[in-house]
Amino acid sequence: xxxxxxxxxxxxxxxxxxxxxxxxxxxxxxxxxxxxxxxxxxxxxxxxxxxxxxxxxxxxxxxxxxxxxxxxxxxxxxxxxxxxxxxxxxxxxxxxxxxxxxxxxxxxxxxxxxxxxxxxxxxxxxxxxxxxxxxxxxxxxxxxxxxxxxxxxxxxxxxxxxxxxxxxxxxxxxxxxxxxxxxxxxxxxxxxxxxxxxxxxxxxxxxxxxxxxxxxxxxxxxxxxxxxxxxxxxxxxxxxxxxxxxxxxxxxxxxxxxxxxxxxxxxxxxxxxxxxxxxxxxxxxxxxxxxxxxxxxxxxxxxx
Ligand code: BEZ
Numbered sequence: 001x002x003x004x005x006x007x008x009x010x011x012x013x014x015x016x017x018x019x020x021x022x023x024x025x026x027x028x029x030x031x032x033x034x035x036x037x038x039x040x041x042x043x044x045x046x047x048x049x050x051x052x053x054x055x056x057x058x059x060x061x062x063x064x065x066x067x068x069x070x071x072x073x074x075x076x077x078x079x080x081x082x083x084x085x086x087x088x089x090x091x092x093x094x095x096x097x098x099x100x101x102x103x104x105x106x107x108x109x110x111x112x113x114x115x116x117x118x119x120x121x122x123x124x125x126x127x128x129x130x131x132x133x134x135x136x137x138x139x140x141x142x143x144x145x146x147x148x149x150x151x152x153x154x155x156x157x158x159x160x161x162x163x164x165x166x167x168x169x170x171x172x173x174x175x176x177x178x179x180x181x182x183x184x185x186x187x188x189x190x191x192x193x194x195x196x197x198x199x200x201x202x203x204x205x206x207x208x209x210x211x212x213x214x215x216x217x218x219x220x221x222x223x224x225x226x227x228x229x230x231x232x233x234x235x236x237x238x239x240x241x242x243x244x245x246x247x248x249x250x251x252x253x254x255x256x257x258x259x260x261x262x263x264x265x266x267x268x269x270x271x272x273x274x275x276x277x278x279x280x281x282x283x284x285x286x287x288x289x290x291x292x293x294x295x296x297x298x299x300x301x302x303x304x
Pocket of ligand 1: 100103104105108144159160245268288
């Protein structure tokens with residue numbers, strides 16, 4: 001059985017007609033019918049109900065159809081991923097979630113560029129879901145994100161768990177609590193969360209942490225992005241929860257207070273295509289861990 005047989009079979013099922021499928025595939029109908037017959041002989045089962053109009057699959061045919069579609073889409077993914085890896089004039093395209101740029105991403109990239117001056121680096125801001133799709137389609141080579149999204153075609157490496165902090169206006173009653181705060185103290189506050197796009201995002205991650213402790217913030221306002229949330233806080237409108245690297249965003253009267261609860265962390269992941277063993281991926285990991293060493297950030301380098 002070859003991929004061609006699967007392609008033919010899928011076209012016949014989707015068009016519900018040999019004639020239309022042959023037109024779509026730009027081949028004559030008799031060879032198409034012969035290929036499907038060969039397939040049925042090889043499998044020793046009937047894939048279509050005989051004499052049905054429009055053409056209907058048997059139960060086995062339906063099962064075969066679903067798996068054939070998956071296999072064809074996997075084949076396409078393999079093709080685009082391999083093409084991408086095989087490009088010799090190397091460009092590395094990196095997808096990243098915006099909040100990482102305020103933390104260590106800019107330092108890691110700066111170091112990486114200095115270490116590999118001949119490498120062309122392109123950056124694309126996108127959420128973690130978009131990164132997974134872009135990796136599979138070969139539009140990016142590496143993704144840096146914060147969500148635990150699994151996909152069989154993608155390897156996700158946890159780089160670290162970044163601690164979360166509360167941002168509050170300097171006049172806020174909590175602003176001077178330098179020793180730290182607990183999530184339970186925040187539930188009645190006006191809480192700005194972000195972003196406002198995507199089903200699973202940093203906002204849902206933060207709400208998930210509250211629920212780990214059986215808590216539910218009562219007064220949430222979702223805004224488009226981190227900078228907006230901080231802007232509202234700096235205007236004295238409420239508080240927001242941010243990764244500690246957001247302290248690099250300097251706005252007047254903005255105080256950052258540590259969150260003491262154990263689970264008040266946001267993971268940082270690096271995602272690559274499964275089996276992408278390009279040397280540059282390893283060099284990028286090296287750059288990440290070199291910056292972690294400089295910052296005395298603990299990590300477990302068991303994968304790369
Ligand atoms: C970090 O903050 O740990 C980080 C950010 C971007 C890329 C890699 C690591």
